[in-house]
Amino acid sequence: MPVRKMKLAGRGGRVAIVDGLRTPFARIATHYRDLNAIDLGAMAVKELMTRNNLSQNEIEQLVFGMTVMIPEAPFIAREIALALGMDTVDAYSITRACATSFQTTASVADNIVAGYTDMAIAGGTDSTSCARIPLSAKLSAVLRDVSFAKTLKDRIKLLSQLKARDLLPQAPSITEYSVGETMGESTEKMVKKWGVSRQEQDDLAHASHSNAARAWAEGRLDRQVMTAHLPDGSALKDDNLVRKQSERESYSKLNPVFDRETGSVTAGNSSPLTDGAGALLMMSEKKAAALGYTPLGYIRSYAFAARTPQDDLLMGPVLAAPAAMTRAGLTLSDLTLVDMHEAFAGQVACNLRGLADDDYVRSQTGLAALGEVDRSKLNVNGGSIAYGHPFGATGARVISQTLHELQHRGGGLALTTACAAGGIGAAMVLETE
Numbered sequence: 271m272p273v274r275k276m277k278l279a280g281r282g283g284r285v286a287i288v289d290g291l292r293t294p295f296a297r298i299a300t301h302y303r304d305l306n307a308i309d310l311g312a313m314a315v316k317e318l319m320t321r322n323n324l325s326q327n328e329i330e331q332l333v334f335g336m337t338v339m340i341p342e343a344p345f346i347a348r349e350i351a352l353a354l355g356m357d358t359v360d361a362y363s364i365t366r367a368c369a370t371s372f373q374t375t376a377s378v379a380d381n382i383v384a385g386y387t388d389m390a391i392a393g394g395t396d397s398t399s400c401a402r403i404p405l406s407a408k409l410s411a412v413l414r415d416v417s418f419a420k421t422l423k424d425r426i427k428l429l430s431q432l433k434a435r436d437l438l439p440q441a442p443s444i445t446e447y448s449v450g451e452t453m454g455e456s457t458e459k460m461v462k463k464w465g466v467s468r469q470e471q472d473d474l475a476h477a478s479h480s481n482a483a484r485a486w487a488e489g490r491l492d493r494q495v496m497t498a499h500l501p502d503g504s505a506l507k508d509d510n511l512v513r514k515q516s517e518r519e520s521y522s523k524l525n526p527v528f529d530r531e532t533g534s535v536t537a538g539n540s541s542p543l544t545d546g547a548g549a550l551l552m553m554s555e556k557k558a559a560a561l562g563y564t565p566l567g568y569i570r571s572y573a574f575a576a577r578t579p580q581d582d583l584l585m586g587p588v589l590a591a592p593a594a595m596t597r598a599g600l601t602l603s604d605l606t607l608v609d610m611h612e613a614f615a616g617q618v619a620c621n622l623r624g625l626a627d628d629d630y631v632r633s634q635t636g637l638a639a640l641g642e643v644d645r646s647k648l649n650v651n652g653g654s655i656a657y658g659h660p661f662g663a664t665g666a667r668v669i670s671q672t673l674h675e676l677q678h679r680g681g682g683l684a685l686t687t688a689c690a691a692g693g694i695g696a697a698m699v700l701e702t703e
Contacts, residue, residue, distance in 0.1 A: 273593045273637060278569055280383035282554025286565035287375075287700075290670025291318055292548035293498045295509045295658040298398040302545040304501050307336045307346060307662070310547035311395035312353040317496045318391060318549045322563075326354070331390035332361040333378050334549075335370035337661035338401050346395065346662075367691035368613065369574070370394045371548060371665030372698060376572050378552045388557040393549035394662030408436040446579050446691060453613060453691070454528035456583035457535050461616040463582070464623050468534035472521035474615035475539035475655050479516035482652025486512065490651060494674050511542060511658045539615035544658030548666025566673040567702035570683070571597035577634060579693040584617040586695020587687035588624035592637040594697035595685065602641050606682025609672045611664055612653035613689055621689070622648075651675055664688065669698065676702035 278285055293314055296302045302310060311334055319329070334347035343349045347361035366373040371394030378392040405413075412428050419425045445452050461471070485491050486508060498506045526533030527540070558565050575589035587610065595601065602608075612618050622643055624630055631639040651671060654664055665688055672684045681702045688696045 273573070273596045276571065276597050278379060278383060278571055280385055280554065282382065282385065282388060282556040284555040284568040285379040285382050286553050286555050286558045286568055287550050287669065287673060288553050288558055288563045288565045289318060289322055289551040290549070290566060290666065290673060291321070291494050291496050292663060292667050292670065293546045294495055294506045295511060295544050295546035295660060296506065297511050297658065298543040298545060300510055301498070301500060301506045302397060303399045305397065305545070306400045307338065307340060307395045307397040307547070308343060308349045308353055310397060310545060311336075311346060311350040311393065311549075313498060314393060314395070314496070314547040314549040315350055315391055316354055318551055322551055326356040326359055328389060329356065329359050329391060330387040331378065331381065332356065332359050333364065333374045333390060333392045334361070335364040335366065335374050335394045335662045336396050337365055337367055337370055338396050338398060340400070341402065365662070366696070367694065368611065368659070368661050369665060369688045369690040369694055369696035370662040372572070372669070372688055372696040373574070373665070375550060375552070375569070375665065375669060375698070379569050379572070382552065382554050389553045391549055391551055393547065393666045394664075395547035396660040396662040397545045398543040398660070399545050404440040406436045406438065406440055408432065446583065448692070449579050452528065453583065454535050454540060456579075457614045457616045458529045458533050460582055460584060460620045461534060464620040466616050466619040466623075470619050471534055471539040471615035472518070474612070474618055475521055476516050476518045478612055478615075478649060478653045478655040479513040481650060482509075482512045482656035483514045483516065485651035486514070490675065490678060494670050509657050511544065512652070512656045535614055535616055539655065541613055541654040541659035544660045546658065546660035546663050548663040548670060550666055550670060566670075567676060567700050570699040570701045572696070572698040573597065575635070575695045577693040582620075583693055584613060584689035585620060585624050586689050586693055587621050587697055588631060588695065589634050590695035590697035591625060591685060591687055592631055592635055592640055594699050595640060596637060598699040600683060600699065602643060604683055605647060605685055606679060607650060607672055607675060607684040608643050608648050609668050609684060609686045610649060610653065611659075611668055611688035612649065612655040613659065615655060617689055621687070665696070669700065672700055673702055676700065
């Protein structure tokens, strides 16, 4: 992987993230059960614009993504724009599984560097509550053919091919199409290969919830998490998944989910199915200064990488992070924070081992390993195990949360990462002055 040091800046200066916020995240089928991904995305974008006193005429682009597609409205970015009356705003959609809003952010950054835009909104949204229950392949095929049949007799003949089992709905699952395994099953393979114990996974999960609970208690999330006003007239301010009184002993009592005999991945050390949205206001450095905005921070570099999903499915960040750090001209010792998306605690533990394994990184990328991550800098305000993981929105949460924490600390540098389906990894280096 040839990588060179580069400066992510154009004629308008650096790429500034002026503001970032998200909805509270909610467990599947709870507070947002009657809202879809468009509703959630529009909620976040509207609040972001209101807080920053922006009209639709000032927004040049809206780049948004989702992972759980709405069949009748897959063009999520434009649907959000139209839902908000932003009829004249250019919009396009991106999906990169769990790294979706890392990609929407990177795409806007590229547009700013190229001089195509000076002000845009990036983000992502997902509703697992509104995921459609899939039909069997046989039932889908027969119903398709019935819709084209010319006579009642032909329709009856087609329907007669169905057996009782064909009528049963299929249970939704997050399965890798190419390998036929769920991410949890792939994580079980990874933790066995990399020697990650159940205790280490549960320790990471407990730390995620404890750090998130502390962040809420100290008010560190107040600015970056908006109040969501719900259809029934109620309001949601807090994430409803964080264990405010996490007890380490409780994690040890849970049974493995994906390998019931010898497994260690449980519901407690995995991220839950979640609904939510996040959005980032991005500008060129010169545009932000001209309008009088003080940015949260800047994007120093980013990288995406891929590996085969058959093995080490969720190790993509281990390959992307060295590239992003090389482009930024940094080492781990330069960083104030490291924020890694927690699909599973086992995945985080494997990623940490991989980042320090020079043979592994060099064999995959030709680059040197980053080294041992200082755990005191890792996910200091909690991660996806605690907050939840609305697939399309997690990148926006990680980026916004990291920049707000850097601001709280008076500035610094941070590495953010995410694993994703298909063996994809994302990494982005952020800086705040």
